[in-house]
Amino acid sequence: MRAAELDAVEPLAHLVERFVRPEGLVYLDGNSLGPLPRHVPDAVGDVVRRQWGAELVAAWNSEGWWEAPQRVGDRVGRLVGSAPGQVVVGDSTSVHLFQCYVAAARLRPGRRVVVADPDAFPTDLHLLSSAARLCDLEVAPARPADVPALLAARGDEVALVALSEVDYRTGERCDVAALTAAAHRAGALALWDLAHSVGATDVDLDGAGADLAVGCSYKHLSGGPGAPAWVYVARRHQALVDPPLTGWHGHADPFAMDGRYAPADDVRRMRIGTPPMISLLALDAALDVLDDVTPPQLRARSTSLVGFLVEALEALVPELPLAGPRDPARLGGHVAVRSPDAWGVVRALAARGVVGDFRAPDLVRLGVAAPSTTHADLATAVVDLRAVLDAGEHRDPAHAVRPTVT
Numbered sequence: 001m002r003a004a005e006l007d008a009v010e011p012l013a014h015l016v017e018r019f020v021r022p023e024g025l026v027y028l029d030g031n032s033l034g035p036l037p038r039h040v041p042d043a044v045g046d047v048v049r050r051q052w053g054a055e056l057v058a059a060w061n062s063e064g065w066w067e068a069p070q071r072v073g074d075r076v077g078r079l080v081g082s083a084p085g086q087v088v089v090g091d092s093t094s095v096h097l098f099q100c101y102v103a104a105a106r107l108r109p110g111r112r113v114v115v116a117d118p119d120a121f122p123t124d125l126h127l128l129s130s131a132a133r134l135c136d137l138e139v140a141p142a143r144p145a146d147v148p149a150l151l152a153a154r155g156d157e158v159a160l161v162a163l164s165e166v167d168y169r170t171g172e173r174c175d176v177a178a179l180t181a182a183a184h185r186a187g188a189l190a191l192w193d194l195a196h197s198v199g200a201t202d203v204d205l206d207g208a209g210a211d212l213a214v215g216c217s218y219k220h221l222s223g224g225p226g227a228p229a230w231v232y233v234a235r236r237h238q239a240l241v242d243p244p245l246t247g248w249h250g251h252a253d254p255f256a257m258d259g260r261y262a263p264a265d266d267v268r269r270m271r272i273g274t275p276p277m278i279s280l281l282a283l284d285a286a287l288d289v290l291d292d293v294t295p296p297q298l299r300a301r302s303t304s305l306v307g308f309l310v311e312a313l314e315a316l317v318p319e320l321p322l323a324g325p326r327d328p329a330r331l332g333g334h335v336a337v338r339s340p341d342a343w344g345v346v347r348a349l350a351a352r353g354v355v356g357d358f359r360a361p362d363l364v365r366l367g368v369a370a371p372s373t374t375h376a377d378l379a380t381a382v383v384d385l386r387a388v389l390d391a392g393e394h395r396d397p398a399h400a401v402r403p404t405v406t
């Protein structure tokens, strides 16, 4: 009942109609793949049939394909508080992360320490470990809450503080502005992984004075499977930033075909090679959904949904503790609860048409896509979760088999 009332007064409720919502499915897995906006198949069809099929190579000019990484970058940048000219889209989050780790080390020669969250998403840690071997860096582990103490102790050695705004497991947010300021006071740079933030929080990169940031676009932006990610370089660093992967798309004059590398004088130097253009243009189309929405408006809707989900979980399944904080202001776009039977719970929910996801070892993670999830979806999910537990459906041996992708 309360869910219907909240949906009725929700100012962005009209966005829901812009998405394909498969009949009978409550989709709460926006963290791995956001839902499909209705108009994207036609937009991609146009890219393939008309632009590629009829215009062929001319489309690099006539359709603006060459400049698309910057143009789409600016559209993404608006959602993370970046003024135009500081974001490009094109490679995976993993690749952009690697570019940033090495580039940051090169911007702070003489400092060897990179502070990183040991519970960060694994790709962040794997790439940092490789960058550290390459650049002779030391990785100093610290949870976000412990970063100020580490900076107080070893600040003059620190080149970079690399964190995620939203913890991919628990959903807990950290204070981007405060931690960036702490890094700067120590003379270090701040790199933010905003994979779980863009489209869910109102993170303000320029306002926080962030140096570097990356994020993906297949989660809350609904850019589609394999959609290219994005990288932000604050304007003040663009003339000096020296990424390790120096491909021809980052050259000052790519079609001069000059064998000597001369980087573009702005954020274009973060480009590498030819981007996955069909995916990039699918993302471009998907972003239309948010054209008339500001980040604070989107954040308000996300907070309402997340807050409702927390309350419903606490009221109906109190035996499953929240993995993160209960205050929605301190959460990103998902809520996780702990259960020793988390895998069985997620499978049993899926059998009832509620798609969440399992994160090892014990999390049931429920993702809220601010534009497309409704309070009613969340009420259905939590009622089904109660029913799963009451009926013991999570203990069904049929759920024992795990597929490759969880």
Ligand SMILES: Cc1ncc(COP(=O)(O)O)c(C=O)c1O
Pocket (backbone or CB within 6 Å): 092, 093, 094, 095, 121, 123, 124, 164, 168, 193, 195, 196, 216, 229
């Ligand atoms: C915080 C974070 N960083 C990076 C990634 C992965 O990036 P990629 O798109 O390169 O697989 C994810 C999710 O897969 C993530 O949650």
Ligand SMILES: Nc1c(O)cccc1C(=O)C[C@H](N)C(=O)O
Pocket (backbone or CB within 6 Å): 031, 032, 033, 121, 168, 195, 405, 406
């Ligand atoms: N990118 C993914 C994929 O290709 C397959 C499965 C999951 C993903 C994810 O994005 C996982 C996600 N970053 C997470 O927080 O769990």
